Amino acid sequence: MVLLAMVYCLQRRSARKKYPMEEENESLLFDLPTLKAATNKFSEDNKLGKGGFGEVYKGILPNGQEIAVKMLSKNSTQGAEEFTNEVKILAKLQHRNLVRLFGYCLDGNEKILVYEYVPNKNPEKQRTLDWSRRYKIIGGIARGILYLHEDSRLRIIHRDLKASNILLDEDMNPKISDFGMARIFSSEQTQENTFKIAGTYGYMPPEYAMQGHFSLKSDVYSFGILLLEILSGKKNSSFCTSDPSENLLSHAWKHWKGGTSLELLDPTIRDSYSRIEVNKCIHIALLCVQENPAQRPTMDSIILMLNSNSVTLSSPQRPAFFLRSGTEQNVLELELDQSKGKSILLSVNEASITEVYPR
Structure with missing residues (x-):
């Protein structure tokens, strides 16, 4: 029993080291089907623009909350570190003059950030x-x-x-x-x-x-x-x-x-x-x-x-x-x-x- 308990603890510690962001920010996690539904499957009609790391879409959650969904490009490894960096930073920042981070999604090769929707970038x-x-x-x-x-x-x-x-x-x-x-x-x-x-x-x-x-x-x-x-x-x-x-x-x-x-x-x-x-x-x-x-x-x-x-x-x-x-x-x-x-x-x-x- 003691040996099994030690193995379990070691496995938990290893998992924390491998996926620290997921554990620290589990409450911020969105699933991919929810974001697909919110953005009409990331349709062109919902696209807000394209930045250095990928495309941004407007979405509406089931509760009526408007969101901006930033999808990291899947065709390049560039930006993976920036994605992790942005989640860790924004999750700890709260100020009226900073865009608020609602959450993120990690699903296979998909890396997505979910922000508050800010309307006036025209x-x-x-x-x-x-x-x-x-x-x-x-x-x-x-x-x-x-x-x-x-x-x-x-x-x-x-x-x-x-x-x-x-x-x-x-x-x-x-x-x-x-x-x-x-x-x-x-x-x-x-x-x-x-x-x-x-x-x-x-x-x-x-x-x-x-x-x-x-x-x-x-x-x-x-x-x-x-x-x-x-x-x-x-x-x-x-x-x-x-x-x-x-x-x-x-x-x-x-x-x-x-x-x-x-x-x-x-x-x-x-x-x-x-x-x-x-x-x-x-x-x-x-x-x-x-x-x-x-x-x-x-x-x-x-x-x-x-x-x-x-x-x-x-x-x-x-x-x-x-x-x-x-x-x-x-x-x-x-x-x-x-x-x-x-x-x-x-x-x-x-x-x-x-x-x-x-x-």
Whole structure:
């Protein structure tokens, strides 16, 4: 009897080591037939879009709850680690400015995440975003990032903050989504290095793209680019002017130095905006994209700047324009370490490019 009990305990321990995610998150588990029924068998009519790791569908559960179902691509092993990573992270995060994870499904080769459904990811709704709504969205994104960096149970660097990963609910509250590339830090850790670099063109800071160095200030840099996009109504990935060498960042810096910052503002809201708030946001954005990470503000100081008109902002230096715009390639490859043949892949559209590697 004692021997049988010992064998049983060893088997249980082995199972826990092999499938830790399933045991830890058993209450989040969905079965595949339920998700097929909710999405009408993952029909094209229910498809919301396609991201770096697979396709996303809208679904309705039997209780009437609307969901977004993210199905990892079965044709590639890429993304399996990101899937596990996202489940573990999102299951422990709760904030009004983060997309809520309802559960997941593992069935054979199927790996699926189930989120709350966030309705307003439609670019055509931009015309409804007046300045007050945009300022509210900016503040919400900042609070969501601060929660990840300082206020959650974990210290998390998102590493893939971009416009397509910011969703809006029915009240136009922003929600940060897609944690497949996120990294968890210890409470005292603030930076790390990697030889495997992946991300989206134009949102990565130079120290990460060129040296593999990422930190809390990496997300701050991405937030600065997002801020410029919200202000201008233009996508960084498709920005173009009469000067083919100019990108959104260099365009913003040119207007800042020339004293014409308000020319950066989206023409659709130039009749109704707060001059003080717009100039402050442009100033904050340029501080966020400084070449030296130490010169970038922290997220708590950014929120203080946004909420107060009495805080004195330092003068930004010229940002590093380390990538040119206007390329016809879908993927750019830059040498990270020529002696070792290391390289990085950057997406020039809004799809994340990732390389799976052991932690």
